[in-house]
Amino acid sequence: MITPFHIGLFAASLCILVTFFSFLKERDDLHKLILTDLAAIMALFIIALVGTDLAEALILPGLVVGISKLMALAEIYLVKEGIQQKKNSTVLDIEVLDTAPAILAAILVIYGIVLSGFSGGAVAGLGIIFYLAFKKHDEKFELIETVSGYAWVTWIAAFFIFLIFPSQWFLAVMLAGGGILLKVMAKFSLIGTMRGDPGV
Amino acid sequence: MIQVFDLNVEGRELFSLSFGDIVPYFSVYTGALAAFVIIFILIAIFSLPERQVNIAFGGDAYYAKEVNVPDMRFSRFMAIACGAATLGAMVTGDIFNFTLFAVMVGITNIGIVAASGNRHVLNAAFQYGIVAMLATVPLFGGAALILATTGSLSIWVLAGAGVVPLLAKALLVLGVMGEGIAPLYIGKAEIIRAQGAPYVLMIHFSSLLLFLRVIEIVLVI
Numbered sequence: 001m002i003t004p005f006h007i008g009l010f011a012a013s014l015c016i017l018v019t020f021f022s023f024l025k026e027r028d029d030l031h032k033l034i035l036t037d038l039a040a041i042m043a044l045f046i047i048a049l050v051g052t053d054l055a056e057a058l059i060l061p062g063l064v065v066g067i068s069k070l071m072a073l074a075e076i077y078l079v080k081e082g083i084q085q086k087k088n089s090t091v092l093d094i095e096v097l098d099t100a101p102a103i104l105a106a107i108l109v110i111y112g113i114v115l116s117g118f119s120g121g122a123v124a125g126l127g128i129i130f131y132l133a134f135k136k137h138d139e140k141f142e143l144i145e146t147v148s149g150y151a152w153v154t155w156i157a158a159f160f161i162f163l164i165f166p167s168q169w170f171l172a173v174m175l176a177g178g179g180i181l182l183k184v185m186a187k188f189s190l191i192g193t194m195r196g197d198p199g200v
Numbered sequence: 201m202i203q204v205f206d207l208n209v210e211g212r213e214l215f216s217l218s219f220g221d222i223v224p225y226f227s228v229y230t231g232a233l234a235a236f237v238i239i240f241i242l243i244a245i246f247s248l249p250e251r252q253v254n255i256a257f258g259g260d261a262y263y264a265k266e267v268n269v270p271d272m273r274f275s276r277f278m279a280i281a282c283g284a285a286t287l288g289a290m291v292t293g294d295i296f297n298f299t300l301f302a303v304m305v306g307i308t309n310i311g312i313v314a315a316s317g318n319r320h321v322l323n324a325a326f327q328y329g330i331v332a333m334l335a336t337v338p339l340f341g342g343a344a345l346i347l348a349t350t351g352s353l354s355i356w357v358l359a360g361a362g363v364v365p366l367l368a369k370a371l372l373v374l375g376v377m378g379e380g381i382a383p384l385y386i387g388k389a390e391i392i393r394a395q396g397a398p399y400v401l402m403i404h405f406s407s408l409l410l411f412l413r414v415i416e417i418v419l420v421i
Contacts, residue, residue, distance in 0.1 A: 005348065016337055023334070029326065036333040043340035050348045058296050058347075062340055065303040066333075072310050073329040079314070080322040 008049040016042050029081075033073055040066035105131035112181065121181040125188020132192030141193075144186050151182035204359040209419045216356075223356035224293040229416055233409055234290045240405050241283035243398060244276060250397035271315035272399075278311035279399035286406040290413055295346055295353045298417065299339040299375065305406045306332035306379040312399055335378020342371030346421070358421040369418045376414040380407030 019039050026032050044062050047055050105127040112124025158176035161168050204225060205213040211228030226234065249272045252265040285308055289301035310329045313321055345368035347353055350361075358364060 020334070032330055036330050039334050039337050043337045046337075046341045047344040047347075050344055052347070052351075054353070055344070055347060058343075061296075061300055062336075065300055065307070066336060069303065069307050069310075069329070069333050069336075072307055072314070073326065073333065076310060076314055076322055076326045076329060080319065080326055 005049055005051070009046070012042060012045050012049065015045070029077060033070075033077055036073065037066075037070055040070070101131045101134045109185075112185065116177040116181050118180055118184055120177075121184025122188065124181065125185040128185060128189035129192035132189060144189060147182055148186040151179045151186065153179075155179035155183065204356055204420060207360055207420055209416055221352065221354045221357050222294045223354065224291055225356065226291075230290055230413070233412055234287060237283055237287045237290055237405075237409060240402065241280060241287070244279040244283055244402055247398040249275075249399065268315075271317075274315045275312050275399040278308050278314075279402040282308035282312060282402045282406050286409050289410060293355050295355060295358075295372075295417065295421070296343045298413070299343050299372075302339060302376055302379045302410055302414075303332075303336055305410060306335070309403045309406065312403060332379050335375045337375075338371040339375030339379065342368045342375060345371065355417060355421060360420070364421045369421070373414055373418060376410050380410045 016039070019035060019042060022035055023032065026035060044059055044066070047058050047062060049055075108127025108130070109124045112120040112122070112127065114120070115123055154175050158172040158179060161172040161175070204210055205227060209229060214226040214228065214231045216223055216225040249267055251267055253262050254265065255262040282305060285301050285304035289298055289305065292298050292301060306329075310325050310332070313325045316322065343353065346358070346364050349365055349368070350358060350363050352358060
């Protein structure tokens with residue numbers, strides 16, 4: 001009996017044949033590197049064909065080892081061909097961290113403001129850690145200190161409103177939420193400045 | 201029902217730990233393999249790297265190559281990681297975990313020689329890496345076929361039942377051949393020109409042990 005599994009297996013085998021045949025033809029090392037990714041995806045395809053919960057759980061580790069191997073090979077290729085642009089100064093000095101932080105930090109900060117309160121501050125602070133840790137420019141510590149001070153004042157003012165004008169509880173909640181958002185964010189963002197530079 | 205330890209390959213039971221259907225076990229065979237891996241991890245941790253000596257052809261002259269300490273440190277770390285991955289492959293009772301550990305051995309093997317500045321070594325490592333990457337297809341394919349035909353990946357459950365198709369076993373062995381590069385000695389001979397003798401040794405050692413384990417698995421399931 002022909003089941004969908006058999007049809008899928010046949011299709012996957014065909015793809016694998018095409019991949020291996022292309023390896024026979026290909027001479028350029030970079031193209032070979034890209035073709036290996038095709039082969040790795042085919043391996044995951046065969047696992048996915050089984051279609052049970054267990055198979056689903058196997059996809060992620062399979063994908064992770066495939067990607068890590070591809071990254072290792074790409075790094076070897078760069079060294080082998082001598083096309084490394086610069087000597088890596090730190091462990092985390094990789095290309096994506098030059099471009100991604102601004103976007104990711106913006107998303108995290110906006111999401112943190114939407115969440116507000118302690119967890120919002122943690123999320124937004126994480127965004128700022130990420131930005132400061134990977135963007136190399138001078139930190140404005142005065143700004144962080146000032147914001148942190150105002151946040152503390154807002155928080156205390158909110159508590160006074162709670163005690164003295166209990167009817168205005170909503171305003172107090174908003175003030176306290178905003179204050180602790182800024183406070184946690186400022187504290188968190190300091191972690192991002194710890195790059196081990198002298199004097200920081 | 202036939203147990204793992206009733207089979208001739210395994211020998212006496214030393215230890216078994218029941219995690220549901222996945223059972224990590226030590227028979228005399230796998231226990232001995234694991235002990236060997238631990239000894240070699242200790243060798244990689246405590247031994248100092250060699251100083252390679254080149255002899256000028258046709259004369260008495262020879263010169264020692266310089267050993268770069270940070271590079272050697274990286275090689276040592278990768279050799280220890282390779283030993284850890286091999287140990288995982290020896291201990292695990294799950295076929296898919298075995299394939300994952302085999303792929304990790306392949307990655308760390310590249311890592312051991314990656315710090316070498318020698319262009320020939322890097323070229324061989326790159327070509328080997330491509331073979332190892334392709335080998336994930338038969339490895340994962342074999343594991344997926346076993347899962348599809350029997351519904352289980354546990355060596356303990358499948359032991360002695362004889363339900364695993366021959367094709368799946370063949371694919372597993374083929375995949376380990378690709379990861380362990382034992383048959384591809386041409387590429388390997390170039391790779392071991394990388395300096396740092398005790399760490400490069402781990403490449404041979406891990407591939408040998410992966411073979412011993414996959415033969416055990418194929419005979420048992």
